Amino acid sequence: MVVPSDPPSLTPEFLAPDSRDPDVPLVVVDGANVVGSVPDGWWRDRAGAAERLRDRLAAVPAAGLPDVPAPVEVVLVVEGRARDIARAPGGVRVERASGSGDDKIVDLVRVSAATRRTIVVTADRGLRARVTALGAEVRGPSSVPR
Numbered sequence: 264m265v266v267p268s269d270p271p272s273l274t275p276e277f278l279a280p281d282s283r284d285p286d287v288p289l290v291v292v293d294g295a296n297v298v299g300s301v302p303d304g305w306w307r308d309r310a311g312a313a314e315r316l317r318d319r320l321a322a323v324p325a326a327g328l329p330d331v332p333a334p335v336e337v338v339l340v341v342e343g344r345a346r347d348i349a350r351a352p353g354g355v356r357v358e359r360a361s362g363s364g365d366d367k368i369v370d371l372v373r374v375s376a377a378t379r380r381t382i383v384v385t386a387d388r389g390l391r392a393r394v395t396a397l398g399a400e401v402r403g404p405s406s407v408p409r
Contacts, residue, residue: 285379288331291371291399292320292407293385294341295364300386300404313345319408321353328406331382338371340364365390372399 298305298312305312317339327333338356341348342364350357360367368383368390375381376398383394384402391401 288335288380288382289371289375290323290328290331290335290337290407291368291375291381291383292316292337292339293364293368293383293387293390294339294345295343296385296387296390297404297407297409298345301409309344310348313339313341314348314351316409317348317351317355317357318353320355321351323407324354328382328402331380335382340367340371342367365393369393369397372397 294313294316298309298316303312320337320339323337324335325333327335336356337354338358340358340360342360342362346359348357358367358371365387368385372381372383372394376394381394381399382402383390383399384404384407385391386403395401
C-alpha cells in the first residue's frame with residue numbers, strides 16, 4: 264500500500280512554526296478519540312472522518328487553543344483505516360501510526376515534552392495517564408474544532 268505523500272503547499276497560510284522551536288507548544292491530537300467523541304456516523308467512513316477533522320484543525324496553528332496562545336504546532340495522529348488520509352495545506356502534520364495510535368502519541372510526547380510545552384488532546388483515560396507521566400498536559404476533545 265502506498266501512503267499518500269502530497270508535498271506541502273508553500274503558501275504562507277501553510278507555513279507552520281518550526282517544530283524545533285521550544286517556545287512553540289506542540290498540540291498532539293488523538294484522531295480516533297476526537298473523531299469518536301461526536302456520534303455523527305464516523306464509523307461508516309473512518310478515513311473521511313479523519314480528513315474532516317484534519318481540515319477543521321487547520322485553523323489551530325494560527326489561532327491556538329482556548330488557553331494556549333498561537334502559534335502552536337499541531338500533529339494529528341491517525342491509525343487503522345484512517346491512516347491513508349493525505350496531507351493537506353493548513354499547517355497540520357499527519358502522523359500515521361503503524362500500530363496503536365496511543366503508542367505513537369506516547370512516542371511523540373516522550374521526544375517533545377522534555378524540551379517544549381506539549382498538549383495532548385484526548386479523552387482516553389489510559390492515554391491521559393501515560394502522557395501526563397511524561398510531562399504533557401491534556402485537554403479534552405472539545406478543546407479543538409471537531
